[in-house]
Amino acid sequence: MNAGAAAKASDVKRRIAPWAWPLVAIRLFALLVLLLACVPAYYLLAPLTRRNPAPRFFLTSVGRISGLRVTMRGSSPAPDTFFLANHVSWLDIPALSHASGTAFIAHDGLADFAPLRWLCTLNDTVFVARNRRSTVSEQVEQVRSALRDTGALTIFPEGTTSDGTDLLPFKSSLLSAISTDDDTVAAQPVWVDYGSDAAEIAWVGEEPGLDNALRILARTKPVRVTVHFLAPLTGEDRRDRKALARGAQAAIRHAMETGAMENSRA
Helix, strand or coil, rough: HHHHHHHHHHHHHCCCCHHHHHHHHHHHHHHHHHHHHHHHHHHHHCCCCCCCHHHHHHHHHHHHCCEEEEEEEECCCCCCCCEEEECCCCCCCHHHHHHHHEEEEEHHHHHHHHHHHHHHHHHCCCCEEECCCCHHHHHHHHHHHHHHCEEEEEEEECCCCCCCCCCCCCCCCHHCCCCCCCCCCCEEEEECHHHHHHHHHHHCCCCCCHHHHHHHHHHCEEEEEEEECCCCCCHHHHCCCHHHHHHHHHHHHHHHHHHHHHHHHC
């Protein structure tokens, strides 16, 4: 870690007040108990139902324990939907799971860490290999299977997290596993909005993931997030994956700008 990154990490740790560490410990213990309860429940329920409720319960509970409070607005998601969402924090995942029961599409780098891959596969995560064209047909089939199992899939086309006040470019390469000509599957942009807390919640820059997680777990204030389900993409926005990326980014940016204007009038 360079000197600037080390200083930033040190600053993050200083922002956790000494009296907040017991809260962090309580929440970490609660998360461990939750994991130990949900993993057996998943395997017990797996033979009995096509859509296992354990992953959604687990992720929703992770959010609640971490202080997340979710509000939903906009068009109700239809069955068999791809959500294209902006990405601000790891909290986006429990927020979206709570709101829709969605599984996720992730880049294959996350699969390199075996315990994380195992947890992700319990929620039907599809790992996209962006640099291997030979795997696209296999990934499309994985996407269809995950849709059958969960009814919804979310992808973060930015490919990383932003500060929540603007969008990074949407990468069409991340959409290679999505079939753009299947009219039976909706493609719906989603704006994950942390309001005035976005800068505090965002996981950006050189901040280590552990420091970000501890900082959020140390908060006494709730983390309020609004999940805006925007109008599904149609017509030219469904022509190909580049059009899909452009259409989703434009829709989310318009929602962000409209939201900012409304807040300035309030």
